[in-house]
Amino acid sequence: MLARTADNLFWLARYVERAEFTARIIDITARLAALPKAYGGGAEWESALSAVGSLERFKETYEKADEPSVIEFLIFDPANQSSIRSCIESARTNARAVRTALTADMWQSINSAWLELRTLEQMRAPFERMSRERTDPFLDVVKAMSRDFDGAAYRNMLRNDAYWFSRLGLYMERADNTARILDVKYHVLLPETEAVGGSLDYFQWTSILRAVSAFTAYHWVYRQSVKPWLIADLLILKKEMPRSLVSCYDNLARNLDAIGNAYGVQGPSQRHARAMLLRLDSGNVEAVFERGLHEFLTEFIADNTRLGAIVAEQYLVN
Amino acid sequence: MVEQTFWDEMTGGGADVRTVYGRVNEWLKSTPPDVLAARRTQAELLFRRIGITFAVYGEKDAAERLIPFDIIPRVIGQSEWSLMEKGLIQRVKAINAFLCDIYGAREILRAGLIPPDLVFGNPHFRPEMAGKRAPHDVWVHIAGIDMVRTGEDEFYVLEDNARTPSGVSYMLENREVMMRLLPDLFSNHRIAPVENYTDLLLNCLRSVAPPRSAGEPVVALLTPGPYNSAYYEHSFLADRLGVELVEGHDLSVRDGVVYMRTTQGPRRVDVLYRRIDDDFIDPLAFRPDSVLGVPGLLDAYAAGNVTLANAIGTGIADDKALYTYMPEIVKFYLGEEAILKNVPTWRCREADALKYVREHIGELVIKEVNGSGGYGMLVGPHASKAEIAEFEKKLVAQPDNYIAQPTLSLSTCPAFVENGVAPRHVDLRPFVLTGAEGSRVVPGGLTRVAMRAGSLVVNSSQGGGTKDTWVIEDA
């Protein structure tokens, strides 16, 4: 297939995934911010910005990280390239360019979210603060877009390179997101051997689980109350957990192999993905904590970014 | 202004309905307006869902607007069509012969049939193509010939589109939507299919591929990109043809061979169905500031390594000034009388004609020789005094730039408009495909309809709509 088409599909999937993740972060942050200050809160909106990796950029234009300004920045700000608005717009631009490679319902899922966004923006008076009553339903629309897009791809796309490249975008973005949200809260995720600070952290822990829709899954997997080291275990090393790093890499390696087999050539991206999968697959949570969770995650994010560069070099920009 | 009378394709101007429209008429009589309205709404929904939209130049926010669709089909009888088809094929054959000649031996100029400055001074004549031969002598692979009807047996060619005619996606989608919405009406008729158009097009494109030692020829569709007004059509056609939709930067020329960048490295391209204008197609040969084109493409073409459909320089054949010579052109190359008539045309470059045009400016349609899309024209009977005066100034300053035609009494067809069923003016653009084995025309074509009462302008950029066009067995 055309290198540009593969590139568009890859980024299209990434933007859709990113939009959904940002929507989830806003959801859980609002939830945490509603707790009494005594529960350890106070800087929830700032840590939402860290979770999506935009704190620095936010500070360039905004003064205080409070609810209205962060919501404005994360949902509507066109200057923020990772705002939901920018993601939907970029996704749509990419989708338009490769419309023949998409099924009709994939296009529709993005186009209707885009239309919702436009309606919302048109209804808005200049400088008007958006109430949660209006933004919350929109966040649901964004999550639905991602679900529809993903589902339509899974159900209807031919299993050829077009599908595989779009999956690469999805899983690479998802791995990045999971790693980032863990990293923002790494200071409350303590190993078993250390005394836990108090039950107040409970809400921080569960917020992580909720952010990746894993609150129920946790209980099914471990059948015990929420423990911080088990959260790390679940989101890094449990293959059953679809948003865990190992599961993302399982999928990345598989889709890259499919491309390699179809083209009859394996290359650096296949090797890099397999090496990372092997590392995650054979790891255990004690070892992760021994190295330091933060260090582990920083390295993972860098490695994941490197995979993106290798894939681009091998397939997308030749 | 004198009230003109128009020939209606359903009634023929009389009290009775013409035979070909019999069943459509019954259907219209038996279907209440609210059902028609519901069908139209459904049709619009379908079009929006498929994503058929149309970008209009100069309208920023209307970047994606629907072309109005009229759900009442236009019906043409098989015998009427057969004659038209013969005429279309004849005309395209002559156009191709003309292009071979004008870029080759230039015999028609030597014969003194056409003033040479009309060719050499024409911006669509490309000196770069002189002395080059098109594979199989086909220059225009896809032609859109705009026709109008003024009476039972009166068909005229309004203009030839020999560059990158568009609209065929509407012809195909209109039919599909109609079959879904009005199955009963379909089962009452025997209608010539149009869905094989893309198959014919692919065969045609493959037939003109440069000879190569091994493998199937690789065809791709070259688009200016998503911001082009016809991008939807480009992606639609690429999809139906099963070929890659490429932009200029997806292609590169190495040592006179065209390659596209794929995830598996460079892949050779043999035929480009290009929807980029000549000016922008190769910055090494034409406009150097073009970022849409492919540097070196002309060289690859000259080396015989890639076929361009349509070839470069075909615009000379759809020039409105040359149009007036089409009957002579047909006769010169084919030794036959032209089957399709031209609209009588005054060439303003000729002093007598200019005088006549200025005297009758209020009755005529005056067009720019190189204009398209309904821009830069004056419709005398519908223009204000000030507009006429303004236009006359331009006309006198550069008479070479204009031709004038009588305002034709374009035929009308029933259309479903705001307040029910009413006659509206229509034209027809059939698409003629020409490959190594000759020409084919899919029965019918794109009917464009002026949705405003009394309007004669059918261009989609000016608010015109479209209709499904049926060629049916004569009863």
Place this chain on the structure above:
Amino acid sequence: MRIQIHHEIVQTFDPAAKGLIESLRLAPRSHEGQHVIDWRIDVEANCRLRRTEDAFGNFTDMFSLQGPVETLRIVAEGVIETFDCAGVVRNSIERFPSELFLRDTDLTVPDAALRALGATIKSDDKIERLHGLLLVVREAMQDNEDGESAASGLTAAQALASGKGGARDLAHVFVASARAMGAPARFVSGHYFDDGKAGAQCHSWAEAYVEKVGWIGFDPVHCICPHESHVRIACGLDWLDAGPVRAASPGAIAQTMAVIVRQSGFLHAASAQLQGQQ
């Protein structure tokens, strides 16, 4: 006169070009006023030069390269024998009737000022009118010292409005106003050889068509008709058709190409002998 010419073009790309495709018009063809004795073109890179002939009969050498390319040196050199024909170009390669050269191009669309240039000349003789135009153009346009235009891509109208320009701009102004007068005219690129001062220089001038005489050269920079000092390389409707290099680097955004031209030329040793024999 036998002239030896060395024409060197050094292109520098920043950032390095990922790929490169160029078409060169650097090789002269013979006509009555010049005889090409020996000529070669060398592109210092691993590539194949493909020679074709363009619409106007000029030799065109195409090449393409896979990058990265930071610097590329192109050399054209050879020996050529020139004769003074009082500016008349005979037995040149002609692919079109003269009428074609009445066409406007983007670079030579006449505006009111360009039309006005020719309108002031009072003469009925076509050749005299063109000579008149040569003077008028020269008066209206100051010549830049460096020989070639500083800003590339200037149209004739823009150049005239600025009142100064290089050889290319003067030639465009002449061509555009000659066409506006109804005379077929074209753009010529080549070299100007000056034994005393600068050696050889890239140069541009114009040619206009006069019935019964043919194509006649007009050099607005030196205000003369070309003679032995002019080496004619290529002609066309404007600079884009006849200039020495057209280059494209696919996919390059915000890339700059710096070009250095080095030239030398001297009277070939055989020239003196030849003149002795005559």
